[in-house]
Amino acid sequence: MRHILSILLENESGALSRVAGLFSARGYNIESLTVAATNDPSLSRMTIVTTGTEQIIEQITKQLNKLVDVVRLVSLTETAHIEREMMLMKVRATGNDSREEVKRVTDIFRGKIIDVTESTFVVEMTGDGEKLDAFIRAVGEEHIIEVVRSGTSGIARGEKSLKV
Amino acid sequence: MELSGGEIIIEALKEEGVEHIFGYPGGAVLHIYDALYKQDAVQHILVRHEQGATHAADAYARATGKPGVVLVTSGPGATNAVTGIATAFMDSVPMVIITGQVHRAMIGSDAFQEVDSVGITRPCVKHNFLVQTVEDLAPTLRKAFYVASTGRPGPVVVDVPKDITAPEVKIPFSYPRDVQMRSYNPTVSGHTGQIHKAVELLLSARRPMIYTGGGVVASEASAELTEFTQLLGYPITNTLMGLGTYPASDEQFLGMLGMHGTYEANMAMHDCDVLLAVGARFDDRVTGTTADFCPHAKIIHIDIDPASISKNIRVDVPIVGDVKQVLEVMLQAVRQTDRRAKPDDLAAWWKQINEWRATDCLAYDRNSDLIKPQFVVEKLCEVTGGDAFVASDVGQHQMFVAQFYKFNKPRRWLNSGGLGTMGFGLPGALGAKLAFPDEDVVCVTGEASIQMCIQELSTAKQFGLPVKVVNLNNRYMGMVRQWQEFNYNKRYSHSYVDALPDFVKLAESYGHVGMVIERPGDVEAALREAFAMKDRLVFMDFITDQSENVYPMIEAGKPHNVMRMRELA
Numbered sequence: 001m002r003h004i005l006s007i008l009l010e011n012e013s014g015a016l017s018r019v020a021g022l023f024s025a026r027g028y029n030i031e032s033l034t035v036a037a038t039n040d041p042s043l044s045r046m047t048i049v050t051t052g053t054e055q056i057i058e059q060i061t062k063q064l065n066k067l068v069d070v071v072r073l074v075s076l077t078e079t080a081h082i083e084r085e086m087m088l089m090k091v092r093a094t095g096n097d098s099r100e101e102v103k104r105v106t107d108i109f110r111g112k113i114i115d116v117t118e119s120t121f122v123v124e125m126t127g128d129g130e131k132l133d134a135f136i137r138a139v140g141e142e143h144i145i146e147v148v149r150s151g152t153s154g155i156a157r158g159e160k161s162l163k164v
Numbered sequence: 165m166e167l168s169g170g171e172i173i174i175e176a177l178k179e180e181g182v183e184h185i186f187g188y189p190g191g192a193v194l195h196i197y198d199a200l201y202k203q204d205a206v207q208h209i210l211v212r213h214e215q216g217a218t219h220a221a222d223a224y225a226r227a228t229g230k231p232g233v234v235l236v237t238s239g240p241g242a243t244n245a246v247t248g249i250a251t252a253f254m255d256s257v258p259m260v261i262i263t264g265q266v267h268r269a270m271i272g273s274d275a276f277q278e279v280d281s282v283g284i285t286r287p288c289v290k291h292n293f294l295v296q297t298v299e300d301l302a303p304t305l306r307k308a309f310y311v312a313s314t315g316r317p318g319p320v321v322v323d324v325p326k327d328i329t330a331p332e333v334k335i336p337f338s339y340p341r342d343v344q345m346r347s348y349n350p351t352v353s354g355h356t357g358q359i360h361k362a363v364e365l366l367l368s369a370r371r372p373m374i375y376t377g378g379g380v381v382a383s384e385a386s387a388e389l390t391e392f393t394q395l396l397g398y399p400i401t402n403t404l405m406g407l408g409t410y411p412a413s414d415e416q417f418l419g420m421l422g423m424h425g426t427y428e429a430n431m432a433m434h435d436c437d438v439l440l441a442v443g444a445r446f447d448d449r450v451t452g453t454t455a456d457f458c459p460h461a462k463i464i465h466i467d468i469d470p471a472s473i474s475k476n477i478r479v480d481v482p483i484v485g486d487v488k489q490v491l492e493v494m495l496q497a498v499r500q501t502d503r504r505a506k507p508d509d510l511a512a513w514w515k516q517i518n519e520w521r522a523t524d525c526l527a528y529d530r531n532s533d534l535i536k537p538q539f540v541v542e543k544l545c546e547v548t549g550g551d552a553f554v555a556s557d558v559g560q561h562q563m564f565v566a567q568f569y570k571f572n573k574p575r576r577w578l579n580s581g582g583l584g585t586m587g588f589g590l591p592g593a594l595g596a597k598l599a600f601p602d603e604d605v606v607c608v609t610g611e612a613s614i615q616m617c618i619q620e621l622s623t624a625k626q627f628g629l630p631v632k633v634v635n636l637n638n639r640y641m642g643m644v645r646q647w648q649e650f651n652y653n654k655r656y657s658h659s660y661v662d663a664l665p666d667f668v669k670l671a672e673s674y675g676h677v678g679m680v681i682e683r684p685g686d687v688e689a690a691l692r693e694a695f696a697m698k699d700r701l702v703f704m705d706f707i708t709d710q711s712e713n714v715y716p717m718i719e720a721g722k723p724h725n726v727m728r729m730r731e732l733a
Contacts, residue, residue, distance in 0.1 A: 017283070059475060066471050
């Protein structure tokens with residue numbers, strides 16, 4: 001089953017590799033991993049999307065908590081939460097029909113065209129993973145030049161929060 | 165007081181109460197060695213290979229309970245230390261390893277003797293640090309000792325770039341008293357409700373079993389465990405790492421369990437109705453096939469490390485906490501209740517256990533003309549009164565000690581259980597002897613293992629560490645040979661050790677006493693003679709039966725109740 005783990009960790013050199021190393025050393029899956037400093041520059045916030053049985057997820061959670069750099073950890077999957085991913089897509093856009101079509105699909109998906117040349121557009125799109133997948137299908141492989149996805153970030157709904 | 169980085173390291177060691185460190189100098193740590201030279205409070209033991217330093221410090225820690233300290237240089241100094249660091253990590257031994265590193269400005273440039281020590285050791289340490297500024301040095305060392313010795317103990321590496329230790333950069337020194345780490349708060353107290361549930365379950369048992377491991381050693385909970393077990397009158401088994409935490413000579417002790425455990429211990433595991441696991445981690449050498457592990461039992465597990473709970477075996481009553489504290493609370497509850505099992509309630513269970521015991525599963529041929537390794541260990545136990553510190557290497561000899569040396573005290577049995585590191589024994593014995601100069605310290609080894617760190621015979625000479633070496637010499641890697649006999653149709657692929665040195669001459673060339681013993685009748689006299697030489701290292705080369713195997717044996721994929729037993733004529 002797919003799980004989203006949200007982690008606060010010390011913003012120190014090596015902390016990321018401790019987390020990544022744990023996953024590879026113990027043979028756990030990482031579907032995506034995002035990390036950046038928070039409003040408190042001494043802390044990083046990491047979101048990991050992983051898959052596994054309940055028992056494996058339990059072990060992953062415990063092993064992560066055991067890392068000295070991990071300050072707090074929560075599984076978002078267990079609570080009401082929002083997840084978002086950002087995608088930048090460079091699309092072939094030549095000829096009026098093609099350019100209109102890309103613009104129309106982008107509007108339907110509530111994306112933004114953020115770079116325009118005579119032959120290309122760059123589209124910015126946020127949403128959950130499924131929405132981004134759907135957009136890729138809607139544009140069509142033959143028009144896509146490249147795709148950059150951020151990986152999932154997540155946050156709990158309502159009053160719940162992950163803080164020190 | 166203004167100090168350089170090198171001096172700060174020495175002062176920090178003093179503040180931590182460190183009396184001995186094990187190490188080997190090199191370019192990146194020369195400033196530290198210079199600071200070491202100018203003082204007397206910390207004694208440095210110069211080993212002959214960095215692996216020896218880590219094993220010696222590890223055994224020092226196992227024997228004393230205090231963190232072992234290692235100082236090695238960058239690059240090969242650090243990589244040579246890795247085996248010993250991993251050994252300590254697998255067995256949860258507190259250690260602080262200071263590794264030199266190249267100048268900060270040169271990090272990442274593939275400089276001479278540069279290696280990413282923090283990266284290389286990351287998967288086999290509890291934590292590690294790269295010190296970034298001289299101001300960080302003292303707080304980092306304080307954290308290192310704190311992390312190494314609290315919670316589930318383990319090795320911590322502190323990587324120190326050379327320029328941070330330079331004598332010309334001096335800063336005001338004060339050693340921090342307290343450690344504040346928001347991300348590290350080891351759980352200590354067990355959950356009261358869970359403890360209550362555990363006690364209720366234990367009181368309801370009619371076929372109870374207590375299974376305990378190295379966590380009891382780490383938590384110094386031997387006395388509590390012994391009183392608790394005796395108050396309940398339940399049978400108890402120890403893992404390889406737990407030997408000595410319950411007196412082996414006591415009637416309730418069933419011996420070690422697991423792959424080479426006793427018949428009675430393994431059968432009792434398989435048939436018990438309630439299992440109390442204390443400071444043990446359900447290692448694969450202990451459980452046999454996990455699908456058939458304790459099939460009739462409700463399982464209680466006390467461990468300080470939440471990640472150890474339900475990792476290999478799902479348990480019914482988990483208790484996260486310090487073993488000693490949890491056992492104290494449980495002991496209190498058991499003392500106060502009148503619902504403890506009466507002898508009659510357990511009679512059927514003990515009758516069954518004693519029937520298993522009657523199989524005498526460790527029996528071996530006592531009439532052989534060849535020296536049986538078991539016989540040597542039995543005699544060793546007799547001659548040392550069962551009271552020596554015994555360090556071993558890895559293989560058959562290790563199992564024979566576990567089976568035949570009756571440890572009645574914790575911290576006397578020093579061996580690499582988790583990683584299974586050949587080469588541990590001799591430097592390990594030296595570490596223990598340094599800590600306990602007036603006690604008998606033995607290295608039980610084999611002719612294959614001993615050669616992995618034999619250079620430390622030189623260290624023993626230089627620092628006056630007169631340990632006794634019992635070399636069970638069967639000219640084979642015995643455990644490898646045994647598996648090849650059982651599983652590879654006696655194709656002894658590369659397990660025969662040809663071209664062995666003359667160990668007597670070898671010992672003598674290092675300035676020690678060497679003996680060779682070839683007949684069973686000479687074993688006891690040789691041991692007595694050797695142990696009478698209090699101030700000499702004596703290397704006893706016992707020429708043993710080449711065909712001897714370790715029994716019983718649970719083979720891979722088999723449960724506790726399926727054991728391969730010795731067939732005696």
